[in-house]
Amino acid sequence: MIESFLYSVIISGTPLLFATLGEIITEKSGHLNLGVEGLMLLGAVGGFGIGFATSNPILAIFGGAFVGTLGALVYAFLTVSLRANQVVSGLALTIFGTGISSYVGTIFVGKKMPEVIIDFFKPFEIPLLSKIPFIGNILFNQDLFIYLSYIIAISLGVYLYNTRFGLNLIAVGENPSAADSTGINVTLYKYVHIAIGGALCGLGGAYLSIVEVPQWQDNITAGRGWIAIALVIFASWNPYKALYAAYIFGGLNIIGFRMQNLNFSQNLLDMLPYVVTIMVLVGSSIKKSKNNAPPKGLSIPYFREER
Amino acid sequence: MKKILILLLALSLVIGSFTGCSKSEDAKTDDQMIVGFIYVGPIGDGGYTFAHDQGRLYLEEKLDVKTIYKESVPETQEVEQEIRNMVDQGAKAIFATSFGFMDYVEKMSNEFPDVAFFHCSGYKSTDNMANYFGRMYEPRYLSGIVAGLKTKSNKLGYVAAFPIPEVVRGINAFTLGAQSVNPDITVEVVWTSTWYDPAKEKEAAISLLDKGADIIAQHQDTAGPQQAAEEKNAFSIGYNTDMKDMAPKAYMTAPVWNWGPYYVEQVQNVIDGTFETHAYWGGMKDDTIKLAPLTENAPENAQAEVDKAEAKILDGSLVIFEGPINDQSGNIKVADGSSLTDGEMLSIDWFVEGVIGKIK
Numbered sequence: 001m002i003e004s005f006l007y008s009v010i011i012s013g014t015p016l017l018f019a020t021l022g023e024i025i026t027e028k029s030g031h032l033n034l035g036v037e038g039l040m041l042l043g044a045v046g047g048f049g050i051g052f053a054t055s056n057p058i059l060a061i062f063g064g065a066f067v068g069t070l071g072a073l074v075y076a077f078l079t080v081s082l083r084a085n086q087v088v089s090g091l092a093l094t095i096f097g098t099g100i101s102s103y104v105g106t107i108f109v110g111k112k113m114p115e116v117i118i119d120f121f122k123p124f125e126i127p128l129l130s131k132i133p134f135i136g137n138i139l140f141n142q143d144l145f146i147y148l149s150y151i152i153a154i155s156l157g158v159y160l161y162n163t164r165f166g167l168n169l170i171a172v173g174e175n176p177s178a179a180d181s182t183g184i185n186v187t188l189y190k191y192v193h194i195a196i197g198g199a200l201c202g203l204g205g206a207y208l209s210i211v212e213v214p215q216w217q218d219n220i221t222a223g224r225g226w227i228a229i230a231l232v233i234f235a236s237w238n239p240y241k242a243l244y245a246a247y248i249f250g251g252l253n254i255i256g257f258r259m260q261n262l263n264f265s266q267n268l269l270d271m272l273p274y275v276v277t278i279m280v281l282v283g284s285s286i287k288k289s290k291n292n293a294p295p296k297g298l299s300i301p302y303f304r305e306e307r
Numbered sequence: 308m309k310k311i312l313i314l315l316l317a318l319s320l321v322i323g324s325f326t327g328c329s330k331s332e333d334a335k336t337d338d339q340m341i342v343g344f345i346y347v348g349p350i351g352d353g354g355y356t357f358a359h360d361q362g363r364l365y366l367e368e369k370l371d372v373k374t375i376y377k378e379s380v381p382e383t384q385e386v387e388q389e390i391r392n393m394v395d396q397g398a399k400a401i402f403a404t405s406f407g408f409m410d411y412v413e414k415m416s417n418e419f420p421d422v423a424f425f426h427c428s429g430y431k432s433t434d435n436m437a438n439y440f441g442r443m444y445e446p447r448y449l450s451g452i453v454a455g456l457k458t459k460s461n462k463l464g465y466v467a468a469f470p471i472p473e474v475v476r477g478i479n480a481f482t483l484g485a486q487s488v489n490p491d492i493t494v495e496v497v498w499t500s501t502w503y504d505p506a507k508e509k510e511a512a513i514s515l516l517d518k519g520a521d522i523i524a525q526h527q528d529t530a531g532p533q534q535a536a537e538e539k540n541a542f543s544i545g546y547n548t549d550m551k552d553m554a555p556k557a558y559m560t561a562p563v564w565n566w567g568p569y570y571v572e573q574v575q576n577v578i579d580g581t582f583e584t585h586a587y588w589g590g591m592k593d594d595t596i597k598l599a600p601l602t603e604n605a606p607e608n609a610q611a612e613v614d615k616a617e618a619k620i621l622d623g624s625l626v627i628f629e630g631p632i633n634d635q636s637g638n639i640k641v642a643d644g645s646s647l648t649d650g651e652m653l654s655i656d657w658f659v660e661g662v663i664g665k666i667k
Binding site for chain 1: 348349350351352353357378379470497498499500501503504505506507509510511513514515517529530531534552553665
C-alpha cells in the first residue's frame with residue numbers, strides 16, 4: 001500500500017520537478033519568470049504535436065523542450081535586452097502560452113499518443129538498482145522520462161555548485177555588475193539560462209501530455225506551473241532540494257485519495273499543499289540565512305551603464 | 308525605439324493570446340439568426356464542453372443559423388460582458404452551459420428582454436430565461452449494469468468530482484444498476500475536488516485500482532481515469548462523450564450527452580416566435596442523454612441486459628430510485644412502494660447501501 005503510494009508520488013512529482021528546476025536555473029540568473037505555467041503548456045503542446053506527427057519518442061521530448069525554449073527566448077528578449085518589467089512579462093507569457101497551446105491544441109482534440117511512444121515510455125527496471133529493497137521498485141522501476149529527470153536534477157546541482165560556469169551564473173544572479181567587471185558576459189549568461197529554464201519547464205509539460213496522460217487535453221497542467229514557482233522558494237534555489245520539494249508536493253497532491261476513508265476531512269486534505277507552502281514561507285523568512293535567500297539581483301533589470 | 312519595440316511585442320503577445328479564445332465561423336447572410344454559446348471549459352476538453360459544442364455543430368447543420376461561441380469563460384462577471392458582446396453581435400438566443408453562470412444570466416435576461424436565454428444545470432428562470440439539464444442518472448444506471456456484469460472482484464471504483472447532488476445521484480444510480488445484476492457489489496468512491504485536472508484524476512483512479520477495484524467510472528470532464536484503467540489492464544466507464552479512442556483496451560461504454568435535438572427544437576421555437584420559458588430535465592425518452600454504444604470490452608450478455616432495462620425505463624415500469632432503498636448504514640431511506648420525487652433527487656445527500664465513501 002505504502003509502496004504503491006510512493007510509486008505514484010514519483011510520477012505525480014515529476015512535472016513539478018522539471019518545472020521547479022527550470023525556474024531555479026532561471027532565477028539563478030536573476031530573472032523571476034512567472035510564465036512557468038505558459039511554458040509548461042507550450043511544452044505540452046509542442047511535445048504532443050511532434051510526438052503525434054512523427055511517432056518518435058526522442059523527437060517528442062526534444063519538441064517539448066524546444067517549444068519551451070522558444071517561449072523563454074521571447075521572455076528573455078523582453079526582460080534582458082529590453083529590460084521590461086519581469087513580473088508583467090512573465091504573466092504575459094503565461095497568458096500567451098495558455099492561448100497558443102489551446103489554439104494549436106484544437107487540431108489534437110480527442111487524439112491519443114501513438115502506441116509506439118506509449119510503449120517507449122513504459123516503466124522498466126534498471127538492473128541492480130531496482131533490486132534494492134523497498135526504494136528499488138519505487139525509484140528504479142519507472143519510465144525513461146523519470147530517469148531523465150533524476151539525471152537532470154543531479155547534473156544541474158553539479159553544474160551550479162561544482163563548475164566554473166555554474167559559479168559564474170550565481171555571480172550573475174547575485175550581483176551582475178560585479179560579474180560584468182570580472183569579464184563575465186552577463187547578457188549571454190542570462191539568455192542561455194533563461195532558455196535552459198524554458199526547456200525544462202517545457203519538459204515538465206511534455207511529461208504530462210506524452211507520458212502521464214498520453215492524449216491531448218486542453219490546459220493539462222491545471223495550475224502546476226504556479227506551484228512550481230512556490231517550490232523554488234521551498235527548495236531554496238537548490239536543485240538537490242528541488243527533488244524532495246517536488247516529491248513532497250506530488251505526494252500531498254494525491255495523498256487525499258488514499259486517506260479518504262480514514263476519517264480525515266476531505267477539505268483539510270485539499271488544503272494541505274497550500275498550508276505547507278505557507279508554513280514553509282513563514283519558516284524560511286524567520287530563519288534567514290545565506291543558504292535559503294533568493295539571488296540578490298532577482299527581478300532587478302541590469303543596466304551596464306548604471307554601474 | 309526600444310519603447311516602440313516593447314509596445315509592438317506586447318501587442319503581438321496580446322493578439323496571439325486572443326486567437327486562442329474567440330472565433331466565429333463562416334460569413335453570415337443577412338436573414339440568418341445568430342445563436343450564442345458560452346462555455347465554462349475549452350472545447351478541447353473532450354468531455355462536457357465538447358459535448359455541448361457537438362450540440363452546437365448539430366444545430367448549425369440542421370438549421371440555417373449562425374452560431375458564435377466563447378470558450379473557458381470563468382464563472383464571474385465576465386459572463387455579463389460576454390453576453391453583452393454577443394447581443395451586440397446580434398445574438399437572439401444564448402445558451403450558457405455552466406451552473407455558476409446562473410445569476411449573471413438571470414441579470415442579463417432582465418436587461419435584454421428580447422433575447423432568449425437558456426441556462427444549463429441551474430434552477431432559476433425568468434420570462435425569457437429557461438433552464439435545462441439531463442437526467443444523467445438514467446444512463447448511469449445502465450452503465451452500472453455493464454460494470455456489474457463485467458467485474459470479477461465485485462469492487463467498482465468511482466472517481467467523483469465534488470460532493471454535490473448531481474454527482475451523488477450519479478454514484479447512487481450507478482451502484483443500483485450494478486447491484487441489479489450482482490447484489491454483492493460495492494462501489495468505492497474517491498473525491499478529487501476537480502472538474503478538470505487530467506493527471507490528478509488519473510492518480511485518483513490508480514489509487515482505486517491499487518485497492519482492488521477492477522472497473523473505474525468517473526464524473527470529471529477529462530479522460531484521465533480512463534488512462535489509468537488502460538494502463539493497469541482494468542476496465543472503465545467513461546462520461547460525457549464516447550471515449551473509446553482514449554482507452555481502446557479498457558473503455559466499455561459511457562453515459563453521454565446528446566444536446567443537439569434540444570438545441571434544434573428550442574432555436575426553432577425562437578425563430579417561430581413560440582419560445583416559452585421552461586425548466587427542462589430531459590431523460591432518455593427525450594434523447595437528450597443516452598448510453599454510448601458498448602464496445603467489445605463489455606461482457607457479452609451486457610447488451611441484452613441494458614436493452615431490457617432501457618426499455619423498462621422508457622415505458623416507466625422501472626423507476627431507478629424506487630424503494631426499498633437503504634442508505635449506507637442500512638436504514639431505509641426510500642420505503643417499499645414509494646420513490647424519490649424530482650425535488651428529492653435534486654437535493655440528494657446520502658449514499659445507497661454498498662457505496663464505500665463519505666459525503667462531507
